Amino acid sequence: MPHKIASVHPRSTAPRGTTTAALAAFTALALTACSGSGVHGTPGADGVRDPYFPKLGNGGYDVAHYGLTIGYDPESRHLTGEAEITARATQDLSAFNLDLKGLDVQTVVVEGKKANFHRDGQELTVRPPDDLDKGETFRTTVRYSGTPETITDPDESEEGWLRTADGAIALGEPTGSMAWFPANNHPSDKAAYDIRITVPKGLKAISNGELTRESTKNGRTTFAWHSAEPMASYLATVAIGTYEVKRSTTKSGIPVLTAVDPSQVKASAKTLAKIPEIMEWQELNFGPYPFSSTGAIVDKEDDVGYALETQTRPTFPGAPDTELLVHELAHQWFGDSVTPKSWQDMWLNEGFATYAEWLWQEDHGGDSAQEIFDQIYAGDYYESDEDNKAIWAFPPAKPPSAARISDSPVYERGGMVVHKIRQAVGDDTFYDIVQGWTKSRRHGNADTKDFTRYVEEHAGGDAAREKVRAIWGPWLHEDGKPDHP
Known part of the structure; x- marks a missing residue:
């Protein structure tokens, strides 16, 4: 989740602009289809009923790959x-439906045949000329254009397509990716990506994964990026601007690519140089790195209001400090590889990434995780009493609304849950659990029940199992500050 500095009515599937007579014919055809005259398919759901964003995502299909070809003119x-x-x-x-907010759709083609489509808010409903059979792999091509939107989150932060001083950056958590490409826009459906971005010559276009091709023609440069490992749509990014790009490798040979706004190069150099060291430390603690490259994107602080764990290439608002870099890189394991099934499970991302910061401090001459835990419980962590009290506003597994899924209980109290597990099982078993969890759910999805069940099964005996079971109620699910630290 961002480190923020401080979302059913029946739908017509007729295409827009359909005349009254044509609409009547279209409706009659649809009713005939529903009557069972040789047609067996039904429409996929127009949302996956996420607890906080019920209209995100769609039912009836699972995406394997997105091939995105984007052209953008900043001027x-x-x-x-x-x-x-x-x-x-x-x-x-x-x-079936796709999520797409704004932008104008010119054509939709399914399996080589032009398909009818209809727009209703963020829903792009597609009716292919032929029904699709269960288990069938199909290809849909959507051509679209326009001015992509900036979306305001329920917590008032901005996402989607953000205009910057020299270009733009796309940030998608939790809903923003639908501002620049049509997708099954929910973390429960992950896919591989190929993203080609064409921009005016002199600008760079940075995205996830590995750069496979760069070519310039007629005053415009195309950058082709490939992400083979599954990625949730909210983790896809495009950053367009005058970045200084540097490449290196970790000790284990993982390529590192950083793209930094020229104004931030000097301020960020020392911290970004630690990426190989941080990666080595995180692999030791969390298990093998789950992706084929890593790095960072650093933009101007005024252009982006928060850091985000965009896959393989986290984004930062100005030069990050070491702890923030540790946090966002830890998300590559917790959130990017092991992705929540719904937005209610965000504490699994943020609790672990926050705890990674505490472990880093513990291993590098700072306060121990236990000392940080004790400071939070005593109300001494923040200078403000209001901020210290806010940690106990709600249990991390039950944010009260979409506007609260990135509040401090999800982060700090989530980190405290992770530390309680460590207390209950001891260090050796704790690290076995963490590494086993990232391995067993690698490139998949998980929810809170999956995690608590896994911890109980691997706690190391009945006594330890009872200890961890005692954590879930007061620390994860119940209101108020637990009685005992």
Whole structure:
């Protein structure tokens, strides 16, 4: 989640601009289809009913790959896009939805045939000319263009397509990716990505994964990026600007690519040089790194209001300090590789990334994780009493609303849950649990029940199992400050 500095009515599937007569014919055709005359498919759901963002995501299919071809002109703020989406039907489908906010859709093609489509808010409903069978792999191509939107989160932060002084940056957590490409925009559906971005010559376009090609023609440069490992849509990014790009490798040979705004190069150099060291330390603690490259994007502080764990290449608002870099790199294991099933499970991301900061301090001459835990419990962690009390505002597994999923209980109290597990089972078993968890759920999804069950199964005997079970109620699920630290 961002380190923030301080979202059913029946739908017509007729295309826009349909005449009254044509709409009547279209409706009759749809009713005939529903009557069972040789047609067996039904529409996929227009949301996955996430507890906080029920309209995000869609039912009836699972995406395997996004091929995105984007052109952007910072001066006019005009974006052109083509999204080629390869998916597998998980039911017999007569229609399906994609999430896309704003932008104008020119055409939709399914399996080489032009498809009817309809827009309703963030929902792009597609009716292919032929029903899709359950288990069938199908390809959908959406051509679109326009001025991409900046979306205001329920917590008032901005995401989506953010205009910067020299370009733009796309940040997607939790809803923003639908501002620049159509997708099954929910963390429960992860996919591989190929992202091609064309920008005016002289600018750079940075994205996730590895740069596979860079070419310039007619005053415009195209950058092609490949992400083979599964990625949730909210972790996809594009950063366009005049970045200084540096490449290196970790001791284990993982490529490191950093892209830094020229104004931040000097201030960020010392911290970014620690990426190989941090990666080595995190692999020792969390298990093998789950991706094929790593790095960072550093923009101006005025351009971006928070850091975000965009996959393989976290983004930062100005030069990060070491603890923030540790936090966002830890997310590559916790959040990016092991991704929440819903936005209710954000503490699994933020609790572990916060605890990674505490472990780093413990191992590098700072306060121990136990000392930090004690400071938080005693109300001495922040200078402000209000900030110290805010940690206990709600249990980390039950944020009261979408506007609160990145509040301090999810971070600090989530980190305290992780430390309570360590207290209960001891260091050796704790690190076995952490590394076993990242291995067993590598490139997958998990929720709180999956995690607590895993911890109980690997706690190391009945006594330890009872100790960890005693954590879940007062620390994860119940209101108020637990009686005993």
